[in-house]
Amino acid sequence: MKLSLGKLLIPATMFIPVVQAAPILIKDASVIMTMEQDEAGKTGLISNKDILIEDGKIAKIAQNITYDDAQIIDASGKIVMPGLVDVHNHLWQSTIRGCGADKTVTDWLAPCVFNSRFSEEEAYNAVRFSTFDLIASGVTTVVDWSHAFTPPFVDGNVAALQDSRMRYVYSYNVNPIYSDHIRKTKEVVDADELGTFQLASRLSMSFTDTLTKVVALSKELNAELNLHYLENAKDRDIEQTQSLIESGAISVSLLLNHTVVVNDEEIDMMAKANAKIAYNPMSNMRLASGIAPVGKMHEKGIEIGLGLDGAVNDNSNYFSLMRAATGLQRVKHQDATVFPTVEDTLYLATQGGARVLGLQDKIGSIKEGKQADIIVINPKTTNMGATHDIASQIVFTAEPENVEWVLVNGEVLKRDGKLNLPDEELQRLIQSNTAVIAKQKAL
Ligand SMILES: [Zn+2]
Incomplete structure (x- = not known):
């Protein structure tokens, strides 16, 4: 916790370091919903491309990118889109x-x-x-x-x-x-x-x-x-x-x-x-x-x-x-x-x-040069399944459980469907909220 205003008395377990690996390579994305305007419509769908992320930014979108030591996210069969x-x-x-x-x-x-x-x-x-x-x-x-x-x-x-x-x-x-x-x-x-x-x-x-x-x-x-x-x-x-x-x-x-x-x-x-x-x-x-x-x-x-x-x-x-x-x-x-x-x-x-938010030059679409705020959605589940229309299915059928990867500034915050939140930490946070509710009800 950097840049804090005061000294917080917070147990050490609270600080779960998110280790930012070297560059990330999102491989073989079946669909990238860029959200860049194009002739076909607003969603700007492109298929079967890789996305290279370096220094928190989208460095390259192309086919068959190779990069030594990059962390690989396998996005075959999946939908990649900008973070919400x-x-x-x-x-x-x-x-x-x-x-x-x-x-x-x-x-x-x-x-x-x-x-x-x-x-x-x-x-x-x-x-x-x-x-x-x-x-x-x-x-x-x-x-x-x-x-x-x-x-x-x-x-x-x-x-x-x-x-x-x-x-x-x-x-x-x-x-x-x-x-x-x-x-x-x-x-x-x-x-x-x-x-x-x-x-x-x-x-x-x-x-x-x-x-x-x-x-x-x-x-x-x-x-x-x-x-x-x-x-x-x-x-x-x-x-x-x-x-x-x-x-x-x-x-x-x-x-x-x-x-x-x-x-x-x-x-x-x-x-x-x-x-x-x-x-x-x-x-x-x-x-x-x-x-x-x-x-x-x-x-x-x-x-x-x-x-x-x-x-x-x-x-x-x-x-x-x-x-x-x-x-x-x-x-x-x-x-x-x-x-x-x-x-x-x-x-x-x-x-x-x-x-x-005035952040359109940084985020909101998948484009080379923008910050890598990206999510990867797995549609191969009972609630989504076979694809008729991608945009429609994201809005009408997707759920948080379909979101497998969440990246902000190129940093992984949800990995392969899992948050960086051990169960004991989750229980501690719930206990803290329970104490706040008890105080509120006692007033
Ligand atoms: Zn409000």
């Missing part, structure tokens, strides 16, 4: 899975979110637990909108993200009294080649004075602002659009989550402001929030990515997320051709997410 990008999550929420099962977001927040108490170590454990679950599902980049309850919580949270070796965006929910700690945290995240720093805050007319200060900090630190916006109908009562405008937030670089009940004027405003959107269909279903008008936003040229949204979705199954992203719009419009189509959904999951 989760543009909205709250990783500490592995401690509140199952909480408030019959509540909408407004009623869910008080007992499930604001009733949480963490030590630094418990924050570390909760976040680390989520990172394993995400990696298992093929997620290589995650945006962690952190409630940042206390500075020690933040220290544990950031340390866990760094130890995960995932690519991450840490969104620090600003409490102005912690401004020194916010600056220090930004330095720590900026020093990590896998990290990006954002500021997070909340929208409400009664909170506008504070949000105005957050906007000033966003400009000063040149940090994007990450907000939940019009997630459900009740957010209208707290005049979020007025707060967005009066605080000046609409004038800075913005990532807006949910945008479920936005009207046409608000969509125009978001497009004009070049705001980016996190579409969270599983969360919106769980909390009975509604269906985001992503087709209209897409028509206006707004960049959209997919978000799991932490415990409100209760799991990190990114394939379920893709199914919901497609399916909810079909239900709403009673039309199987509406945005996002299957290919659109795969685009949102990879290139789209990368664009939302």
Whole structure:
């Protein structure tokens, strides 16, 4: 655990070194879904090629590459694609899975979110637990909108993200009294080649004075602002659009989550402001929030990515997320051709997410020169089986268990179907989360 803010009292067993071998050669990939635009469609399918990875980057894509001493990943019969990008999550929420099962977001927040108490170590454990679950599902980049309850919580949270070796965006929910700690945290995240720093805050007319200060900090630190916006109908009562405008937030670089009940004027405003959107269909279903008008936003040229949204979705199954992203719009419009189509959904999951985060030059597709954030999917299982249409089967039939290899920056985080997580470590993380739940229930 490098670059930690404070001294964490974490047992040595927690640090499981991920040994980065020499170059990696992915051999004989039956299909590489590059996600680069091509004449045939957005998925850019190529067949029977090798991928050489050196210094964390995709060095070469060609047939019959040979390289002495490279670690070989046999991808014959398998599908290789870019790692999945989760543009909205709250990783500490592995401690509140199952909480408030019959509540909408407004009623869910008080007992499930604001009733949480963490030590630094418990924050570390909760976040680390989520990172394993995400990696298992093929997620290589995650945006962690952190409630940042206390500075020690933040220290544990950031340390866990760094130890995960995932690519991450840490969104620090600003409490102005912690401004020194916010600056220090930004330095720590900026020093990590896998990290990006954002500021997070909340929208409400009664909170506008504070949000105005957050906007000033966003400009000063040149940090994007990450907000939940019009997630459900009740957010209208707290005049979020007025707060967005009066605080000046609409004038800075913005990532807006949910945008479920936005009207046409608000969509125009978001497009004009070049705001980016996190579409969270599983969360919106769980909390009975509604269906985001992503087709209209897409028509206006707004960049959209997919978000799991932490415990409100209760799991990190990114394939379920893709199914919901497609399916909810079909239900709403009673039309199987509406945005996002299957290919659109795969685009949102990879290139789209990368664009939302401004990382499109580094990740989001398989292309020489890009960072090696790559997953290998084995379709030869009962849930996938014979291939009729690859893109469709990834969205409609794949599961995390099909993800055999996960690479971030050329580093192997899931190997031949297995996480780098010994059972005793898994049990220790579950025990830590159980202790947090017990504290929460006792309050
Ligand atoms: Zn959220």
